[in-house]
Amino acid sequence: MARITLTDLTKVYDPGGEAVVAADDISLEVTDGEFLVLVGPSGCGKSTTLRCIAGLEDITEGSLEFDDQNVTTYSASERDVAMVFQNYALYPHMTVRQNLGFGLKLSTDLPSAEISEKVDAVAEMLGISELLGDKPKALSGGQQQRVALGRAIVREPEVFLMDEPLSNLDAKLRSDMRTELQELQQDLGVTTVYVTHDQTEAMAMGDRIAVMNAGELQQVGPPEEVYRSPKNEFVADFIGSPSINLFDANVNDSTLTGPGGFVYELEDASPVESYDHVRVGIRPEDITVVEESPNRATVTVVEPMGNENFCYMTLGDVEMTARIAPTKRPVADEGVAFTFAEEALYLFDPVTGESLKTKTDDTTPDLTTEVSG
Amino acid sequence: MREQRRKDAVWKFLTYSFILVMTLGMMVPLYWMIVAASLPQEEFIRFPPRLYPGTEFLNNLSVLHEETQFLISIWNSVFIAVVYTILSVLLCSMAGFAFAKYEFRFKEPIFYLILATLILPIQLLVIPLFLMMAQIGWTDTFRAIILPWLANPIGIFLMRQNMKSIPDALLESARMDGATEFQLFYRIALPAMRSSLAALAIILFLFQWDLFLYPLVILEDPGNYTIPVALSGLEESRRINFDQIMVASSLAIIPMAILFLFLQKQFVSGILAGSLKE
Numbered sequence: 001m002a003r004i005t006l007t008d009l010t011k012v013y014d015p016g017g018e019a020v021v022a023a024d025d026i027s028l029e030v031t032d033g034e035f036l037v038l039v040g041p042s043g044c045g046k047s048t049t050l051r052c053i054a055g056l057e058d059i060t061e062g063s064l065e066f067d068d069q070n071v072t073t074y075s076a077s078e079r080d081v082a083m084v085f086q087n088y089a090l091y092p093h094m095t096v097r098q099n100l101g102f103g104l105k106l107s108t109d110l111p112s113a114e115i116s117e118k119v120d121a122v123a124e125m126l127g128i129s130e131l132l133g134d135k136p137k138a139l140s141g142g143q144q145q146r147v148a149l150g151r152a153i154v155r156e157p158e159v160f161l162m163d164e165p166l167s168n169l170d171a172k173l174r175s176d177m178r179t180e181l182q183e184l185q186q187d188l189g190v191t192t193v194y195v196t197h198d199q200t201e202a203m204a205m206g207d208r209i210a211v212m213n214a215g216e217l218q219q220v221g222p223p224e225e226v227y228r229s230p231k232n233e234f235v236a237d238f239i240g241s242p243s244i245n246l247f248d249a250n251v252n253d254s255t256l257t258g259p260g261g262f263v264y265e266l267e268d269a270s271p272v273e274s275y276d277h278v279r280v281g282i283r284p285e286d287i288t289v290v291e292e293s294p295n296r297a298t299v300t301v302v303e304p305m306g307n308e309n310f311c312y313m314t315l316g317d318v319e320m321t322a323r324i325a326p327t328k329r330p331v332a333d334e335g336v337a338f339t340f341a342e343e344a345l346y347l348f349d350p351v352t353g354e355s356l357k358t359k360t361d362d363t364t365p366d367l368t369t370e371v372s373g
Numbered sequence: 374m375r376e377q378r379r380k381d382a383v384w385k386f387l388t389y390s391f392i393l394v395m396t397l398g399m400m401v402p403l404y405w406m407i408v409a410a411s412l413p414q415e416e417f418i419r420f421p422p423r424l425y426p427g428t429e430f431l432n433n434l435s436v437l438h439e440e441t442q443f444l445i446s447i448w449n450s451v452f453i454a455v456v457y458t459i460l461s462v463l464l465c466s467m468a469g470f471a472f473a474k475y476e477f478r479f480k481e482p483i484f485y486l487i488l489a490t491l492i493l494p495i496q497l498l499v500i501p502l503f504l505m506m507a508q509i510g511w512t513d514t515f516r517a518i519i520l521p522w523l524a525n526p527i528g529i530f531l532m533r534q535n536m537k538s539i540p541d542a543l544l545e546s547a548r549m550d551g552a553t554e555f556q557l558f559y560r561i562a563l564p565a566m567r568s569s570l571a572a573l574a575i576i577l578f579l580f581q582w583d584l585f586l587y588p589l590v591i592l593e594d595p596g597n598y599t600i601p602v603a604l605s606g607l608e609e610s611r612r613i614n615f616d617q618i619m620v621a622s623s624l625a626i627i628p629m630a631i632l633f634l635f636l637q638k639q640f641v642s643g644i645l646a647g648s649l650k651e
Contacts, residue, residue, distance in 0.1 A: 056545050077551040089542035093564040107551030155550075 002158040002191050004030040004053065008062035011048050022048040024215040025062070033189045035182070037206035039196055041238070045215040046195045047163055053193060054161050055079050066158060077107060082152035083161040087168065088144045090136035096123070096147050097132040103155045122154040125184075142173050149181070153188065160185070160192040166201065178205060199239050203227070211235050233279055233353035236346055242284050242310060247318040248350065249280045256280060259316025263294050264345075271347055271356040278356065281346030284310070287322035289330060293337035299330045311336070403626075410619035417615050430620065437607075437617040442596055443624070446603035449515070450582060451628050453599060457519045457581045458574050464523050465573060469532025470562050474544065484533070491526050495587060503590050513593040522581065528573050535569040536562060571639030578632055600625045 011023040023045040030036045038046040051057040053064060055076035063072045071079050082103070090099050100119040104110055110118075123129045126146045136144055145165065152160055165181075166174045182205055185192050196202055202209045203223040210220040211234075219231040230236035236244050249258035254269035256262070258280060272278050289311065297313035297320055304326065311322040311330055322338060330336045347357040409417050411430040416423055437443050471477075472484050502521055503512070511517040539562055547561045563570070585601040592598055598606065604625070607618050 054545075054549065056548070076545070076549045081549065083546065083549050085542040085546060087540065087542055089540060089546035091543065091547070091561060091565075093567075102547070103550035106556065151546075151550075 002066040003032045004028075004159060004191060004193065005065040006049075006053070006062070007065070009049065009052060009059055009064060010061040011045075011052055011057060012060045021215050023052065026217050028210060028217060028220060030191055030193060033191055035185050035192045035194065035205060035207045037194045037196060037202040037209045038212060039199055039202035039209055039238075040212035040218075042197055044212040046197075046212045048215075049212070050161050050163055050193060050195045053159070054081055054083050079159075080157050081159040081161055082155050082157040083163065084148050084152050084165040086164040088136075088148040090144060090147055090151075092136055094135070095132065096128065096134055096136070096139070099136065099147055100132075100150050100154050103151065107155070118154055122150045125153070126150050141169055142177070145169060145177060149184070153184075157190065160190050162192065162194045164196055165194075167196070167198070181205070200241055203239065209239075211238060213238070229358040230346070230355060232355055233281070233348040236281050236348070236355070240283060242321040242323070244281045244283050244346065245287070245318070245320040246279055246281050246348075247315065248277060250277045251275050259318050260297065260314070261295070262315055267342055275350070275356075277350055279348040279350050279353070281348060282320075282340050283344065283346075284321045285323040286340045286344035287320070287324070287338050288340060289322065289324050289328055290337050290339050293339045295339065296335045296337050299332050299334055299336050301332060302329055304329075406619050406622050409615065410623045412616065414614070414616045417619075429616070433616045433620045437620050440614075440617070441603055441606060442598070443603055443621050445596055446598045446600050447624060447628070449597060450600040450625075453515055453518055454578050454581045454628075456515075457522065458578045460519065461523045461525055461528060461577045462570060462574050465525055465528030465577075466532045466536075466563065466566065466570065467558065468524070468529045469534075469536045470558050472529070472533040473536035474539070474541070474562075487524070487526050487529055495584075499587050499590055502587065506591060512591055513597055514591075515597070517591050518584070518588050518599070519581075522584075525577060525580070528577060531573055531576075532566070532569065535566055539565055568639040571636040575633065575636055579629070582629060
């Protein structure tokens with residue numbers, strides 16, 4: 001197993017003389033046996049970064065190390081990594097057994113009996129033993145997924161790389177495989193870098209998550225930390241579902257005023273001392289619907305989820321979402337008063353987007369308690 | 374409702390009649406060739422013509438064999454076409470793979486230049502090629518027939534288009550599995566292209582099988598003649614030996630028919646490859 005170190009990794013594509021920086025100065029360390037998720041919107045450079053680690057793309061600048069060995073210039077096959085592709089990339093003319101054994105056959109000089117043994121063991125582990133004689137075409141999406149995983153596992157590589165491996169599966173299968181993948185990774189203890197655009201998947205799977213945008217690394221940390229203390233507005237907006245409510249507000253000493261008559265008195269105005277306006281963020285679960293409050297929004301739709309209700313509303317021209325208890329059901333088109341705790345408030349620099357204040361205490365109301373009570 | 378059904382039936386009848394007539398139109402010359410091959414020369418030119426096979430096939434064959442070396446010509450044609458097809462399929466698919474899956478300088482211009490050679494008719498190339506072959510002393514050899522046509526622009530184009538449908542991830546995956554670039558080609562790309570290769574093989578085989586003017590110019594010894602050259606020899610001297618030409622033609626279509634029977638399933642799916650999203 002290996003520790004992966006990226007130092008100032010930069011990848012520039014140069015199609016027809018027009019340089020596009022796909023990954024910009026990325027420095028990142030993935031510890032031995034860790035499950036790191038690279039997450040970001042499409043085109044943010046996460047797949048490029050993964051492909052650079054895999055050796056499928058040349059690294060324009062910077063270096064890549066596995067443990068203490070500099071592998072920047074190594075070819076893909078020399079790096080001892082295995083990759084699971086989004087569309088599985090199974091060899092269509094080979095049986096499952098041949099697919100699984102192909103890498104061992106090419107990259108090792110193991111006798112075929114031993115390869116066969118390893119293939120059997122991995123097939124057993126993934127529950128695909130009875131499919132060994134089939135061609136990929138005859139398999140379902142989930143089975144193909146397992147074969148693709150098996151092909152990576154059987155080589156016992158230093159590093160697993162996964163490029164949105166679950167995105168072609170239906171929702172139910174995806175969440176099953178998610179759990180299974182995590183268990184598998186924990187059992188094998190192989191350092192894993194996993195790319196996804198789905199922040200829920202990232203939060204659920206990663207030991208740590210690395211959020212990327214526009215080729216730059218925004219923040220790396222455990223999921224809870226990234227959620228609670230985002231480095232900037234982008235991370236706050238990207239992580240969390242439904243996403244954080246964001247709007248502009250003017251600062252007047254310690255008073256914030258915003259759209260739709262929004263007004264909030266800060267107890268601690270130190271983060272906004274030198275600002276005359278800021279970006280305000282409130283997580284949907286931190287909004288409480290109350291009887292009386294200076295802040296009122298107009299309800300547009302209420303979506304019951306069973307264990308909670310999503311209340312969509314407009315505050316002036318800003319759309320907002322609140323996660324409220326299932327017992328509360330505001331009426332559409334009517335005004336509703338809401339409030340939130342200052343500890344739950346996020347404030348961002350209006351120009352750079354950097355965080356001025358993030359959650360200072362766990363103020364998230366426990367919705368489930370309300371259900372049972 | 375009933376009106377509609379009758380209309381459909383009439384249309385169906387007309388369609389099938391048309392197909393039948395067209396099929397007969399195609400089959401009659403073939404049938405006549407086989408009938409004529411089994412008739413003595415006198416009966417062949419009689420009118421009205423005899424419409425069922427006679428008994429002289431073996432006789433005609435032995436005359437053909439005495440007067441020419443036609444069986445050797447069949448062997449020559451088969452040998453040349455098979456060697457050519459194998460080499461050319463290999464070359465065209467390698468070139469197609471490179472054009473489809475690699476980036477290199479002047480890739481597009483080179484490709485279009487290759488395509489542009491399609492404009493040149495064979496007749497235009499025969500003399501310069503003959504002079505070249507004469508210069509290096511290759512006249513009257515099989516290699517002079519095979520080598521100049523190996524890089525077939527249609528073949529390269531066909532393989533490039535089909536190779537493009539191989540997902541990049543498949544090749545990358547093999548690369549990570551430790552495959553060399555050549556292994557990518559013959560272990561991943563070639564097996565994935567089986568039906569296209571069959572189609573290409575038939576096209577190339579047919580091209581070489583039918584090649585006439587060029588071998589006529591290059592080949593001198595009758596023992597080296599290919600089928601088209603040998604056939605033309607039958608009508609050059611004192612008289613036209615229709616019976617022998619018919620025997621020879623009947624024999625000449627056999628290898629072609631065998632090849633097509635073997636490859637037709639792949640041929641059809643190869644021609645249609647990539648037309649439907651899977």
